[in-house]
Amino acid sequence: MIGGFCVSCVLFAKEDRTGLGQLVNSPMTNFTRAKKTLDEHQLQETHVVATESMAAFMRQTEKGELSVGQLLLSEARSNVQKNCTILKSIVNTLILCGKQNIALRGHGDAGRGGNQGNFHALLKFRLDAEEVLESKFFSVCADEAADTANREQMALIVRFVDKQGHIREEFLDFIHCDEGTTGRALSGKIISSLQNNGLDMNYLRGQGYDGVGNMASIREGAAAHITAIYPKALYCHCAAHVLNLCVVAACKIQAVNKTMTTTKEINLFFSHSPKRQQELECHIAKMEGTGSNRRKLVDLCRTRWVARIEAFETFDWLFPAVVNTLEEVSQALVVVKKTLGYVKGLTRSLQQRASDICKAYNLPSPTDLPQEIHNWTNSWRRHESPLPDNPADALHYAHTTLYPNINCLL
Structure with missing residues (x-):
């Protein structure tokens, strides 16, 4: 042709x-x-x-570029997969509410701007977790502590950058360390938890732990075991923990240590007694111009030393009320001390092994003893004689008729 x-x-x-x-x-x-x-x-x-x-x-x-038809087909498949993932989250949330006997609406279902109910809240929590998957790259932070049942629990946090370019840290899981707290065991728990939550470990880019040996050791630490499998997951010592260690070292200074100990003891003095706490609140209410709604002292955190700044700020703010309350309590202590001082000798006499019912009957009466001491003191003042130097000389002047209780005690 x-x-x-x-x-x-x-x-x-x-x-x-x-x-x-x-x-x-x-x-x-x-x-x-x-x-x-x-x-x-x-x-x-x-x-x-x-x-x-x-x-x-x-x-x-x-x-190797795709054609328009293939691009459209690929986009359609991607939408189908995304919708299936969303539908799976909805179904799993419904199953969770059913298994745990959680009402879907909860106390109320006000819709936008109000309480959206248990189902919407749980679903939003799952959707927040999906953002980690969409961000692709992430880092992990973990710390372990013993719970009230004295079992080791490890909190797992993921750190990522969302679509708006904001750095976020979200709680991911609580891990029960039932296989021990060695670096190998903890690394296995961390990897399993991340994989169970759908995260691709190949995109793990960072690890943040404290500096203890089972986490940070270059050979047997959890960070070393994870880095051996995923080399791009670099370990960084937690900056907050480093600052905490510096504060701990500074607290070894005697003056700082005494200040913290005194503050802690005063805090315990009020927190362990509702009556003393009530007295403190009364004095706080009398303070004028504080501009604060603080009504009690803050406990000093035992592990996070840097977090103690709030406790010291509160103590400094309420210091006048603390001093006034302690002065009032001290006056009560003086009264109690003098009152108990009258019966100190009587108590010891009653606790002697040789004491019997007859001797106990002839012991001084606590109700008469204060008056006898008062008369005894006035008699020495009237005669302007020097006071006895020892119990033997005092006994010589303690007449059995006028001062029977004092004579018995001496």
């Missing part, structure tokens, strides 16, 4: 080629009118579509 054809139209034109004429169904043989024929053919819609199809085919063949 002699003549010219349009390659793109012959190969990629539509299936129904009726009426396409020269360059497609038949060759172009009249070359005297070739320019006019080619210009008219170039403007036809069939030629434009065929040319685009041919260019897409060349790109796919030479560069």
Whole structure:
């Protein structure tokens, strides 16, 4: 067949080629009118579509790019997979509420701006977890502590960058360290928890723990075991823990240590007695111009030394009320001390092994003893005589008729 054809139209034109004429169904043989024929053919819609199809085919063949149809199909499959993931989260949330006997609405279901109910809250929590998967790269932070049942629990936190470019840290899981607290055991727990939550460990880029041996040891620490499997997961000593260690070292200074000990003892003095706490609150209420709603002292954190700043700020703020309350308590202590001092000797006499009921009957009466001491003191003052230096001399002047209780005690 002699003549010219349009390659793109012959190969990629539509299936129904009726009426396409020269360059497609038949060759172009009249070359005297070739320019006019080619210009008219170039403007036809069939030629434009065929040319685009041919260019897409060349790109796919030479560069591996997908065609428009394949791109649309891939996008459709991606949407289907995304919708399946969302539907799976909804179904799993419903199953969780059913297993745990949790009402879907809870106390109320006010919709937007209010309490959206248990189901919506749990679903939102799952959707927040999905953001970690969408961010792709992430880091992990973990710390272990003993709970009230004296079992080791490890809190797992993931750190990632969300779609808005904000750095976020989200709680992921509580891990029961039932296989021990060695570095190998803890690393296995961390990896299992991350994988169970759908995170790809190949995108783990950082680890943040404290500096204890089972976490930070270069050979047997949890960080070392994870880095051996995933080399891009670099370990960094927790900066907050480093600061905490510096404060701990500073607290070894005697003056600082005494200040913390005194503050802690005063805090315990009030917190262990509702009556003393009530007295403190009364004095706090009398303070004018404080501009604060603080009504009690804050306990000093035992592990996070840096967090103690709030306790010291509260103590400094309420210091006048603390002093006034302690002065009031001290006055009561003086009264109690004098009162108990009257019966100290009587108590010791009653506790002697040789004491019997008859001797106990003849012991001083606590009700008469204060009056005898008062009369005894006044008698010495009236005579302006020097006070006895020892119990033997005092006994010589303690008349059995006037001062029977004092005579018995001496």
